[in-house]
Amino acid sequence: MNTQTSRVRRIAGLTGPLVGVLMMAVLAACGSGGGGSDGETSTPVTSAEPTSAPETTEESTVPEETTPYLDPSLGDSSKPGSSMTISGTIEAGVESGCLVLEFEGTVYGIFGNFDASVVYAGATVTLQGNVDDGMMSTCQQGTPFVVEDARPSD
Structure with a gap:
């Protein structure tokens, strides 16, 4: 048994039978390349054509303005009409120190500076x-609700 086959069998034993079979196939293919057994030498194939990309004269379809526009008023709770009044019984939230209030089917988390x-x-x-x-x-x-004014219900 030659040294090359011995190495392949040792590697195959370490990495599993499938890898060993694949490695033997690769080594066998490397040995049958039609290289120098009959005195012929192979010459690399070269191309006389340049390998750079061809120049294009079309205009880019990417718009100049690629930054998304964000309306600064979105999420601004100070805009007119965003203030609301909710009523109900305060309950303890699932986390310690948290308070919630259910109003018209919506649960609100109560936050802010209140008495x-x-x-x-x-x-x-x-x-x-x-x-x-x-x-x-x-x-x-x-839903986070920031309290501005709180008073007891009658």
Whole structure:
């Protein structure tokens, strides 16, 4: 057994039979390249044509303005008409220290600077404020509602 076959068998034993078969096929193909056994030498094929890309005269279809336009008023809770009033009973949220209020089928997470003697779990209140969909919170519950004014409901 020659050295080349011995190496292939050792590698095949380490990496599995399929890899070994593939390696033997590759080595066999390398040995039968029609190279120098009958004295002929192979010459590389070259092309006289340039390899650069052809020049184009068409205009680009990419628009000049590629930056997306963002309306700065989107998500701005200070625009007119965005203030709303919600009423109901405050409940404790699923996370510690979080408060929620359900109003007309929507659960709101309660945030902002408010009087804790008015807004607490179990209190029936009327809150005025703004929805802030972009707010991030650890409460993970409800649509964020930032309270501007809080008063007990009658």
